[in-house]
Amino acid sequence: MTHWTIDAGIAHLVLDRPPCNEIGTAMLADLERFLADVADREDDVAAVVISSAQRGGFSAGADLRELYEGLRREPADRHESLLRSFLDRIHTVMDTLDMLPQTTIAVVHGICFGGGFELALACDLIVAERSARFCFPELRLGLVPGFGGIPRLERDTHASVVRDLLFTGRSINAKRALDAGIVREVVPRGSGLDAAMAAARQVTKFDAETRARAKLFAKRLPVERLAEEKALFLELAQRDVLVRALERFVTSDDIRPYLP
Numbered sequence: 001m002t003h004w005t006i007d008a009g010i011a012h013l014v015l016d017r018p019p020c021n022e023i024g025t026a027m028l029a030d031l032e033r034f035l036a037d038v039a040d041r042e043d044d045v046a047a048v049v050i051s052s053a054q055r056g057g058f059s060a061g062a063d064l065r066e067l068y069e070g071l072r073r074e075p076a077d078r079h080e081s082l083l084r085s086f087l088d089r090i091h092t093v094m095d096t097l098d099m100l101p102q103t104t105i106a107v108v109h110g111i112c113f114g115g116g117f118e119l120a121l122a123c124d125l126i127v128a129e130r131s132a133r134f135c136f137p138e139l140r141l142g143l144v145p146g147f148g149g150i151p152r153l154e155r156d157t158h159a160s161v162v163r164d165l166l167f168t169g170r171s172i173n174a175k176r177a178l179d180a181g182i183v184r185e186v187v188p189r190g191s192g193l194d195a196a197m198a199a200a201r202q203v204t205k206f207d208a209e210t211r212a213r214a215k216l217f218a219k220r221l222p223v224e225r226l227a228e229e230k231a232l233f234l235e236l237a238q239r240d241v242l243v244r245a246l247e248r249f250v251t252s253d254d255i256r257p258y259l260p
Contacts, residue, residue: 002030004037009046009204010197011038011102016053023090023115023147024063031093038100046208047200048100050123051107051193058108058132059116064141068246083237087146087230090115094148098122099221101212103203107192108132108183113171118149121156124219125199126183128174129192134182135171141249142241146233151225157181 002021004013013034015021038045052058074082097104097119106120109129117134120126138145144166153162157180165172174186187195203211236242 002027002034004034006037006041006045008201009044010200011041011045011048012197013048013050014053015050015059018054020054020056020060020111021052021058021116022060022063022066023119024066025086027063028086028089028093031097032089035093035096035100038102042101043208045102046204046206046211048097048102048104048123049107049193049196049200050104050119051196052109055110057110057116058106058112059119060111061114061116061137062147064246065250068243068250071243071246080234080238083234087234090147091226091230094118094122095221095226098148098152099215099219101208101215103200103211103215105184105196105199107196108134108174109189109192111135113137114145114149115147118145118147118152121149121152121182124215125196126177127192127196127199128177128183128186129189130174130186131189132174132177132183132186133171134165134177135169136165137169139166139169141245142239143236144229144232146230146237148226148229150229151222153182154225155219155222 002014002016004011017027021027038048070082071079104123105125105127106123107127108120109131112120112132113135114137117136136145136149144150150162150166161180174183177183178186185195
């Protein structure tokens with residue numbers, strides 16, 4: 001079960017929903033509650049660290065099985081409102097995380113795909129263990145990333161990397177992500193949380209207002225591009241391509257269904 005602690009100025013969120021922290025309604029509710037708690041205790045929090053307790057990785061992305069079942073239950077004329085409702089909630093979460101006055105650090109090991117990658121990109125810094133792999137596999141579903149991943153990735157790296165990740169659906173390793181400017185540092189397996197906590201403790205030494213205003217100066221929310229991505233996702237999601245792709249996914253006997 002996803003849980004968190006707030007201690008010594010650091011809020012530590014531990015993603016812990018098997019099989020690999022898929023982002024569905026349950027995980028979304030966890031994130032909403034966490035952000036509300038951080039807001040309520042804003043004066044007590046200087047840094048936010050997000051890590052995963054799941055062995056497989058940080059997050060495999062959106063909960064495709066839940067999405068498939070939801071679309072099957074609802075008539076076709078309800079699909080857009082179902083998707084829009086979830087998308088509005090997840091964008092609110094991602095945007096809130098993105099622009100928290102605190103410094104936010106994601107600790108990534110193993111799989112960091114799709115929506116999980118988008119969650120990590122909403123953080124200010126990413127610490128990657130050598131096992132980390134980053135991927136946007138959405139085109140396999142007939143979609144584009146829908147949680148704000150492309151506009152956020154565009155802030156951090158050059159256009160050729162964005163196009164490669166989006167158009168090919170292939171994953172990149174931690175070293176390549178470091179070379180592309182996506183991650184802050186690459187550390188050995190099992191040491192990502194220690195590295196992130198060391199950075200978070202450094203952050204706690206600074207004046208809160210100065211820290212928050214520095215973040216506003218250095219990091220902007222790409223509002224227009226986020227809206228464009230959301231609209232394109234919703235448009236593409238109305239097609240039968242999505243339902244057919246989801247059906248192939250949920251009925252697959254592939255032991256590694258998340259890998260392109």
